[in-house]
Amino acid sequence: xxxxxxxxxxxxxxxxxxxxxxxxxxxxxxxxxxxxxxxxxxxxxxxxxxxxxxxxxxxxxxxxxxxxxxxxxxxxxxxxxxxxxxxxxxxxxxxxxxxxxxxxxxxxxxxxx
Amino acid sequence: xxxxxxxxxxxxxxxxxxxxxxxxxxxxxxxxxxxxxxxxxxxxxxxxxxxxxxxxxxxxxxxxxxxxxxxxxxxxxxxxxxxxxxxxxxxxxxxxxxxxxxxxxxxxxxxxx
Numbered sequence: 601x602x603x604x605x606x607x608x609x610x611x612x613x614x615x616x617x618x619x620x621x622x623x624x625x626x627x628x629x630x631x632x633x634x635x636x637x638x639x640x641x642x643x644x645x646x647x648x649x650x651x652x653x654x655x656x657x658x659x660x661x662x663x664x665x666x667x668x669x670x671x672x673x674x675x676x677x678x679x680x681x682x683x684x685x686x687x688x689x690x691x692x693x694x695x696x697x698x699x700x701x702x703x704x705x706x707x708x709x710x711x712x713x
Numbered sequence: 714x715x716x717x718x719x720x721x722x723x724x725x726x727x728x729x730x731x732x733x734x735x736x737x738x739x740x741x742x743x744x745x746x747x748x749x750x751x752x753x754x755x756x757x758x759x760x761x762x763x764x765x766x767x768x769x770x771x772x773x774x775x776x777x778x779x780x781x782x783x784x785x786x787x788x789x790x791x792x793x794x795x796x797x798x799x800x801x802x803x804x805x806x807x808x809x810x811x812x813x814x815x816x817x818x819x820x821x822x823x824x825x826x
Contacts, residue, residue, distance in 0.1 A: 604756070642816065642817075642818040642819060643757075643802065643816045643819070645813065645814070648813065656813060691756050691757070693756070693757075700745065700747070700759070700762055700764070700806075701759040701762075702757075702759070702814065704756030704757045704758065705756050706754070706755055706756050707755075707756055
């Protein structure tokens with residue numbers, strides 16, 4: 601298996617633009633997680649899905665952030681409009697139900713200027 | 714609330730030195746405990762886990778013992794290598810929380826020749 605796939609790996613955008621991050625989980629995994637990592641706040645869980653349904657979005661910082669999972673093999677995290685404080689590394693992770701290990705993708709490094 | 718506290722880094726050691734990275738937790742109930750490792754430019758990977766008190770998790774020469782009496786899960790390795798240089802995250806998961814992990818802030822380890 602190719603592991604969790606994220607795209608793009610790097611994104612540089614200007615303040616006010618829309619940004620869409622993409623994730624393909626490991627086939628057969630029914631949990632998907634979106635995290636944000638910054639120096640100041642460490643690793644934060646933004647939202648997670650089970651069987652494509654959002655279960656907990658309490659970590660989503662504000663209405664500018666939205667996440668979708670239209671099917672078992674694809675998820676997006678959208679920021680609209682983007683702000684410089686959104687600059688971070690965004691990780692997607694997936695997990696099989698009943699297991700312990702979350703498998704992380706390589707991350708998307710977002711820079712908002 | 715539930716939280717994980719790790720010793721601040723960076724930790725700098727010479728090759729073959731003994732490593733300890735402290736981790737303590739606060740949780741309601743009896744969590745499962747994890748150590749994840751993040752190598753430069755990559756996502757997190759599960760290093761080891763323990764699911765109940767007095768369990769010892771081990772992998773790649775690293776060990777950690779779940780100590781309920783001291784609410785700790787310290788990571789140890791008898792002889793570190795340059796290739797162990799990474800950021801190490803302690804995490805917990807409460808039973809019945811559908812796989813949501815709470816991470817510590819991470820401890821950077823740098824091993825030099």
